[in-house]
Amino acid sequence: MLKLTARQEQILNLIREAIENTGFPPTRAEIAAELGFRSANAAEEHLQALARKGAIELSPGTSRGIRLRDQGTGSAARPARSRPAQMALPHPALMQLSLPLVGRVAAGSPILAQEHIESTYNVDPALFAAKPDYLLKVRGMSMRDAGILDGDLLAVKKIDAARNGQIIVARLGNDVTVKRYQKTGAVIELLPENPDFKPIRVNPDQEDFALEGLAVGLLRNWN
Template structure:
C-alpha cells in the first residue's frame, strides 16, 4: 500500500466527508473549487492517483462515480469477498413523469427497469428518476440524467433530495431554515423554493445516492 501525499489525503478526505454528509460524492469541479485547483482536470489526476493506490474506485458512466474503500487501522483498504456477478446487479425501476397525488412508485410511472452495479452508488437506491430541466445543473445533474434515489421521509441539511410540492416532484438541495426548509436550486436561473410550517402538499420522497448520465450508457 503506497502512502498518500498530503494533497492526495486532502482529496480523499474531501470525497469521504462529502459522501458522509450528503450521501453523494463530489464532482471534479466541486473538488477543484474546494481545494483551489486550477481546473477539474487537476482533480481528475488526483482521483486517478488515488484509484491507482487502491483507496477509491472510479466508475465509468456516472459523473459522480467515486467509491471510497473502507480503510483499516493501518490505512490499507479492507478486502471484501465479492458475491457472484449475477447477485451484484440491482434491478431498478425508472420513474418518468409522476401524476399529481399518486405514489412515486405507482406502476403507471415506471417506464423501464435497469440492471445496475451497486458499486455505482453511495448507498443502495430504490429507483431511478429521470431528471427534467436544468435547475440542478451546477451540481452536475443535467436534463435527461437518471438520478438514483433511496426512499426516505427525512434528510440531513445539504443533501440532494426528491421532494413533492403540490402537483410537482422536484430535485433540489435541502437547506433547513427556522420554521421550515428551503429547496435550493443549483442554477442561478432558477429560484429557490421556501416551505414554511408543515404544509400538507409538501413531503420528502427520497435522497439522491448516485447519478447515471444517459449519454454515457
C-alpha cells in the first residue's frame, strides 16, 4: 500500500469510527460536513485516492459503498492477526449471501414471517459492515439525511441490544420503523434524520417496543 497523506489518514479514521459506532460507513456528504469540505465531490476525490492506494474498496450503486481493506496504515493501522493456511476459495458466485427481502410487516407477526417476504436477493457479503440476516424495504423519508431513502433496501442484522448512535430497525405498536437509537437512563428515543419528522419516545414500561435489528448496509436501485 502506498503511503497516505495526513488528510487521507484522517478520512480513513473517520470511516473506521463511523463503522464501529453506527455500523455504517459515512456518506460523501457526511465526510464533507465533518471535515469542512465545500462539497461532497471533494470527499469523493479523497475516497478515490484511498481506493487507488489500496486502503479501501468502493462499491458502485450504494450510497455508503465504502469497505475497509484488511490492512491499516499509519496511525490507523491495526495489529495483523496470524491466520491459518487456507485452501483456495470457491467461485465468487458460490460465496454470495441469499437474503430475504421483507416488505410491509403485518401488526403483531414476526418480521421474517413467510407472508412478509417479497423475494430473495443474492448479494456480495463484502458490501456490508457485518453479515446481514435480511433486507428491509424502506418506507418514507424520515432517514433522508443519513442517506436512507424511500424504496432503498436496508441490510439488517438481528440483534437484541443496541448502542447510542446506531441505526436500528424497531417494532413499535403496529409499525416497523428505521431510526437512530438513543438511550438516556431508562428512556429510549428513536431519532429521525430529517427535520420534518419528530423523535419517538419509548417509555421504560412500553410493551409494544422491540429491537428488530441493526442496519449494516444499504442497496439502492438506480434505475
